[in-house]
Amino acid sequence: MGRHKVLNTPAIRRMPTYFHKLVLMQQAHEEVVSTTVLAKYMGLEPIIVRKDFELTGVKGQPGIGYKTHELIEAIRSYLGWDACKKACLVGAGSLGSALLGYQEFSEYGMLFTDVFDADPEKIDTRIHGHLVRDVRQMTPRLRQARPDIGIICVPAIHAQAVVDDMIACGVRAFWNFSNLCLQVPPNVVVQREVIAGGLALLSMKLKTHDII
Numbered sequence: 001m002g003r004h005k006v007l008n009t010p011a012i013r014r015m016p017t018y019f020h021k022l023v024l025m026q027q028a029h030e031e032v033v034s035t036t037v038l039a040k041y042m043g044l045e046p047i048i049v050r051k052d053f054e055l056t057g058v059k060g061q062p063g064i065g066y067k068t069h070e071l072i073e074a075i076r077s078y079l080g081w082d083a084c085k086k087a088c089l090v091g092a093g094s095l096g097s098a099l100l101g102y103q104e105f106s107e108y109g110m111l112f113t114d115v116f117d118a119d120p121e122k123i124d125t126r127i128h129g130h131l132v133r134d135v136r137q138m139t140p141r142l143r144q145a146r147p148d149i150g151i152i153c154v155p156a157i158h159a160q161a162v163v164d165d166m167i168a169c170g171v172r173a174f175w176n177f178s179n180l181c182l183q184v185p186p187n188v189v190v191q192r193e194v195i196a197g198g199l200a201l202l203s204m205k206l207k208t209h210d211i212i
């Protein structure tokens with residue numbers, strides 16, 4: 001069995017927040033940034049921020065900090081946002097349409113190259129400029145287009161079948177928005193996104209702070 005590098009998930013989850021703040025700082029012509037400033041902004045200990053930046057390979061100057069543009073590029077490279085990834089979205093409903101309209105994905109190196117749906121009302125229409133194709137055309141199209149990422153926005157009951165078809169076409173990474181834990185072979189990676197998880201945490205914070 002292949003050995004996988006253990007990912008520092010909390011650090012990876014913090015990277016986009018650093019990135020967005022650094023871009024704002026760059027726009028404000030702040031050419032140098034210290035870990036103390038970022039740590040205060042994020043409510044973290046400076047040592048955590050320093051260790052996170054170490055992962056990217058960027059070098060700061062003691063007593064001065066990091067060059068903002070170098071840090072931005074180091075984070076971009078560490079996250080693989082400097083390489084273009086082709087994404088195929090299946091299920092162009094409420095959520096799928098919202099994702100298709102999110103312009104910033106291109107800054108993170110992700111481009112929508114294919115969109116599929118099963119609804120005759122949506123097929124052959126354009127959503128945020130992206131052509132929606134009949135899901136029955138998916139297999140021949142994907143064998144040719146070879147997307148890097150499959151984005152799953154279909155109802156849970158259809159998600160596994162859609163993913164199985166995509167795996168058969170060679171798709172090896174899935175961003176799963178459906179309310180289903182997908183079963184995939186070991187050479188396939190899945191990242192499940194659950195907005196309800198954030199809401200659950202917020203609800204618990206409300207409860208424990210006795211706000212409601």
Ligand SMILES: NC(=O)c1ccc[n+]([C@@H]2O[C@H](COP(=O)([O-])OP(=O)(O)OC[C@H]3O[C@@H](n4cnc5c(N)ncnc54)[C@H](O)[C@@H]3O)[C@@H](O)[C@H]2O)c1
Nearest residue numbers: 091093094095117118119153154155156158178193194195
């Ligand atoms: N992860 C989250 O936090 C989160 C948030 C919202 C919705 N969801 C989930 O995302 C999915 C989509 O939600 P929505 O609100 O956009 O629903 P929706 O009904 O608006 O959209 C679903 C779309 O999938 C299409 N579809 C159905 N079966 C298909 C198939 N076999 N092949 C291709 N397309 C097919 C439908 O025609 C429709 O356009 C659901 O599974 C929902 O539970 C998850």
